[in-house]
Amino acid sequence: MKKLCLLGLFVSLASHTVLAATTPAPIENKDAFISNLMKQMTLDEKIGQLRLISIGPEMPREMIRKEIAAGNIGGTFNSITRSENRPMQDAAMRSRLKIPMFFAYDVIHGHRTIFPIPLALASSWDMDAIGRSGRIAAQEAAADSLDITFAPMVDISRDPRWGRTSEGFGEDTYLVSRIAGVMVKAFQGTGANAADSIMASVKHFALYGAVEGGRDYNVVDMSPVKMYQDYLPPYRAAIDAGAGGVMVALNSINGVPATANTWLMNDLLRKEWGFKGLAVSDHGAIFELIKHGVARDGREAAKLAIKAGIDMSMNDTLYGKELPGLLKAGEIEQKDIDNAVREVLAAKYDMGLFKDPYLRIGKAEDDPADTYAESRLHRAEARDVARRSLVLLKNQGDTLPLKKTAKIALVGPLAKAPIDMMGSWAAAGRPAQSVTLFDGMTHALGAQSTLIYARGANITDDKKILDYLNFLNFDAPEVVDDPRPANVLIDEAVKAAKDADVVVAAVGESRGMSHESSSRTDLNIPGNQRELIRALKATGKPLVLVLMNGRPLSILEEKEQADAILETWFSGTEGGNAIADVLFGDYNPSGKLPITVPRSVGQIPTYYNHLSIGRPFTPGKPGNYTSQYFEDTTGPLFPFGYGLSYTQFSLTDMALSSTTLNKTGKLDASVVVKNTGKRDGETVVQLYIQDVTGSMIRPVKELKNFQKVLLKAGEQKVVHFTITEDDLKFYNAQLKYAAEPGKFNVEIGLDSQDVTQQSFELL
């Protein structure tokens, strides 16, 4: 997907007195080195460092290099090869002070090898696998001369209408926080200064996932307790794990845009959390302060942003244009600019660029002969991570795994969709290198393959939606449309189904439907695909749905129609092979939902850890003045934490080591988990805790820990969790983080709903 280059690029800065060079401070002493450098910088050179520009194919390289050599640009993003970035670094080395550039990119779920989208990675609940995906992404990106990524994206998303749900790790604070830390450590490896590491820049700070109505870029209005308790911890976890950067969110928070929010950027991030890294605005966000209605003009926008502590401005020219005048007029102070410059230089220092500006660019003679070479991909790792991220939602009558000897009809618009397989934000991934479901099943079946393929339906029959999805793609339409009438496509698929023993239908969303600016008003599979599913069901053949989508879909009708459902999200370069591994039983699925699947869009929000209420719904007692929607069954279609396996697991003998816990003590919660089926398999044992009575209303339950366990057929194991006072703490009305004595329920389950419970008292 291409990015829009919004703004005019070049600002010419008035020249200022050139300062004399002083004796350089030893590079080992970071603070002294940077202070010394700053003493030599002119105002223009300082402001130049605050400018981050996007490099589009249309941009005049010569001109950019001139600007860099003049000290007017601090870093770029979207230029992603060594040969593209080397001349820019050369230009920086020709600048007066030879301050290196850094090169950034959105490496979100892989760089050249595309791993499953973040929502899918979270579905693995497998911290090793997630970490491996991040490490490989960093290695590949660093080998392509990149120094920093705008990731991880750790916005909690509880409204799947929001298209960027696909980019995050789901609805749960604890799970997302765990993953946030893992991803930062994976990107930064032994340190952001290592040649095979990239700096992590956590985003979008803050609360972007809570945009009103799930509509992208909308406002966020949230109580402080909810922020502290539910939405802020993942960013904090990323920062505590050492993230060198933060990208500031496009949304406003309680009436103040994040980009102008001194409470958020200064009081919370820097003072309370002690963040010492680089704060980058999102694309054009400083300029957007005018549209938000908090800045009269560009001058005021620049002032608000620099005062709030936005160090670098992404792709707008306001800092360059306005900061000198604002300084002269005394509306900002020199220290406002200096603080920002110091952070930029410190980040470059931490990336190892002052020691070696070519650390990740390397020597020209070592450049890969072919950037896209197969040998640069990590296919085996991508396949392994992808299959761990697949979630089996239904498997009636053991429809799955499929027999390789069966005659299979493969239908649906996503069966041969290499672009969609990668998901959105697919970095430098190439569709031509991604394995479609058709490819994966064909490889798995080998010479004996009797796969019958029919497209069956387009992604959508709605021309307006199609045009929207293809709007940003200039070279080729992203969503390919078969011009034949819908009934012809369906008839062909029905014929294929009738000729087969079993039907596999790859249906769902195109990747652009779950992307930035792709909010939806409903969560159904598009209507024309639903028609296809109905027609397939009518054939009476066993029906397997392979869902591809970037958000939970409310597949109420399809849940009844299908014999088996595999949620595959968008599973990356090796997606087709990974899905085939599961379909044919070469891998036993072990994924669990990191987000609740609602029955309908009208039920939103459906997150599992909602606050207790005075009139909770009582199952089996309709119309009794309890909290429910009377037209539909209450409760989710599939709960958070849910996912099946080809084997079965039982949980028995849950025990707490004591019925009381001292503030300084420990409690052991244990359960016997047994693989009662006939195949080896993995499952996720989940620990939830409820604070029954508190000074404030507490959630009905909260995930506090989990373990992914592998058990051979018939094997059993005792799983232990340690509970301490820390697990019981929450932010009270005064935003004090403390545990309160009283009763706690402990629940252990293989999903958030089906649990066994015991209680203890915190003394």
Ligand code: NOJ
């Ligand atoms: C805008 C997006 O909101 C952000 O996530 C991304 O990092 C930047 N564009 C740069 O591509």
